[in-house]
Amino acid sequence: xxxxxxxxxxxxxxxxxxxxxxxxxxxxxxxxxxxxxxxxxxxxxxxxxxxxxxxxxxxxxxxxxxxxxxxxxxxxxxxxxxxxxxxxxxxxxxxxxxxxxxxxxxxxxxxxxxxxxxxxxxxxxxxxxxxxxxxxxxxxxxxxxxxxxxxxxxxxxxxxxxxxxxxxxxxxxxxxxxxxxxxxxxxxxxxxxxxxxxxxxxxxxxxxxxxxxxxxxxxxxxxxxxxxxxxxxxxxxxxxxxxxxxxxxxxxxxxxxxxxxxxxxxxxxxxxxxxxxxxxxxxxxxxxxxxxxxxxxxxxxxxxxxxxxxxxxxxxxxxxxxxxxxxxxxxxxxxxxxxxxxxxxxxxxxxxxxxxxxxxxxxxxxxxxxxxxxxxxxxxxxxxxxxxx
Numbered sequence: 225x226x227x228x229x230x231x232x233x234x235x236x237x238x239x240x241x242x243x244x245x246x247x248x249x250x251x252x253x254x255x256x257x258x259x260x261x262x263x264x265x266x267x268x269x270x271x272x273x274x275x276x277x278x279x280x281x282x283x284x285x286x287x288x289x290x291x292x293x294x295x296x297x298x299x300x301x302x303x304x305x306x307x308x309x310x311x312x313x314x315x316x317x318x319x320x321x322x323x324x325x326x327x328x329x330x331x332x333x334x335x336x337x338x339x340x341x342x343x344x345x346x347x348x349x350x351x352x353x354x355x356x357x358x359x360x361x362x363x364x365x366x367x368x369x370x371x372x373x374x375x376x377x378x379x380x381x382x383x384x385x386x387x388x389x390x391x392x393x394x395x396x397x398x399x400x401x402x403x404x405x406x407x408x409x410x411x412x413x414x415x416x417x418x419x420x421x422x423x424x425x426x427x428x429x430x431x432x433x434x435x436x437x438x439x440x441x442x443x444x445x446x447x448x449x450x451x452x453x454x455x456x457x458x459x460x461x462x463x464x465x466x467x468x469x470x471x472x473x474x475x476x477x478x479x480x481x482x483x484x485x486x487x488x489x490x491x492x493x494x495x496x497x498x499x500x501x502x503x504x505x506x507x508x509x510x511x512x513x514x515x516x517x518x519x520x521x522x523x524x525x526x527x528x529x530x531x532x533x534x535x536x537x538x539x540x541x542x543x544x545x546x547x548x549x550x551x552x553x554x555x556x557x558x559x560x561x562x563x564x565x566x567x568x569x570x571x572x573x574x575x576x577x578x579x580x581x582x583x584x585x586x587x588x589x590x591x592x593x594x595x596x597x598x599x600x601x602x603x604x605x606x607x608x609x610x611x612x613x
Contacts, residue, residue: 250290265304277533309335318345332356399426427527459489
């Protein structure tokens with residue numbers, strides 16, 4: 225009996241040994257990914273949100289053994305989300321042999337300007353906030369876990385038309401390639417839902433005084449407004465809307481979802497609706513585990529861009545593990561075709577369509593600013609998206 229018990233203890237120890245080895249903290253020479261994104265300039269807050277998400281993800285990844293025992297780390301270069309700077313950084317990253325994969329840039333125009341360099345050099349560009357429908361068409365090294373505007377703008381149209389009941393819509397859009405593309409998709413979706421876009425006014429990224437534009441919108445007599453904006457310009461527009469006599473409901477694209485939108489807009493943003501794929505009060509287990517760890521590290525709630533960055537680092541780690549400890553950049557590209565059910569805060573499990581190289585499935589959580597904070601509205605999700613974008 226004694227010998228049998230000793231045998232069982234030894235067998236149990238041997239079975240546990242691989243698990244314990246895998247759980248050992250990562251050590252040695254780091255495996256690097258590069259990040260091109262805004263650390264200064266008008267979009268600097270987004271870069272700060274990215275860093276918080278990356279750092280939390282790396283704590284978890286490296287505590288669980290990193291990339292085949294080596295720690296995962298990143299090199300973050302400031303592009304200010306400027307296409308010209310993004311191009312220069314792309315050349316820098318492709319020439320840096322330490323970099324196995326690149327994440328970014330923040331805006332689709334900046335990322336798409338750099339995509340040809342990554343494609344020609346054979347370095348995966350993971351544009352995790354790039355929603356332009358054409359982004360992943362840049363080649364087989366261009367991938368994105370971001371929901372395409374082809375899918376997100378119809379959800380914004382649902383919010384504006386079905387939830388808010390708008391029939392005559394006024395649109396203000398950021399006059400960039402991203403903003404114009406979003407406008408076009410939204411207008412088509414609104415018309416398909418029986419609404420009319422009575423006015424659509426573009427504005428420049430550095431514009432500060434919107435009063436003349438808002439007067440033209442007011443004179444078109446819409447029964448509600450849609451903002452296709454980022455949070456700095458969206459908050460500024462909101463602060464000027466009431467001054468020209470506009471009292472209609474407002475819905476905004478998910479790119480305004482941030483605590484900074486409320487901080488910058490104050491009382492003016494109360495009552496503004498948006499939708500997003502992440503909200504910290506959503507009860508899903510993946511969300512609540514992430515929120516708990518984020519609060520423990522930063523003593524505040526995460527927002528969507530924290531979650532997007534966290535997920536991007538986890539996806540990058542999954543591809544690097546799949547590529548193997550000695551895998552080259554092509555092996556990392558090939559890994560994206562094989563990885564399945566990657567743990568994701570936003571999607572639960574992330575999977576990629578091999579044709580479009582975008583994540584499969586579209587989620588939407590409706591929110592409204594109420595009493596100076598974001599509040600949960602109706603939650604919707606659509607089925608898998610496998611068609612070409």
